Amino acid sequence: MKNLIIIILSLILISCGHSYFPASVREIDNTKTFQMSYEQTWMKIIDWFALHNTPIKTIDKASGLIASDYELGSTSKYCDCGRVNSDFFLRLSIEEYSGNINILVRKLSDDTTRVTISTFFSAVKKIYDNMDHRYLRDEKIKCYSSGLLEQDIFHSISK
Secondary structure (H helix, E strand, O other), X not given: OHHHHHHHHHHHHHHOOOEEEOOOOOOOOOEEEEOOOHHHHHHHHHXXXXXXXXXXXXXXXXXXXXXXXXXXXXXXXXXXXXXXXXXXXXXXXXXXXXEEEEEEEEEEEOOEEEEEEEEEEEEEEEEEEOOOOOEEEEEEEEEEEOOHHHHHHHHHXXX
16 A cells, blocks of 8 residues: 555656756847948848848848848757657657847948848647646747857858
């Protein structure tokens, strides 16, 4: 009888283990100055979008704004959405990563340009019944930049 009580209590404790740990904000270097003309900088940014198959939603060269909404698929290298723990009864997963990029290009002089990249990410936390694998619900969660997307774009500009 004592062993049965221990087993039941253990199962109850194990089943309480599902949880979501949100991501925390990181300090990201999102502004960089380049020793090149506005035109050269602009073209390198446009090239980055084309080479990475990232659609441009808004482009306005006069204001220096380029914006994009895009799906990240099942990877999250560009953002941190936190982490999940599943348990015996519930399975949690983070899926459907998406992001927005706003790039602002400013001419500082004939051969100096400043680029500021603002990113906004989100994903969906999906919750499933672990016993019969039935979908229960989902919740949109906020994610934060890992800084890799900004580094990737800045690197492409500086090449």
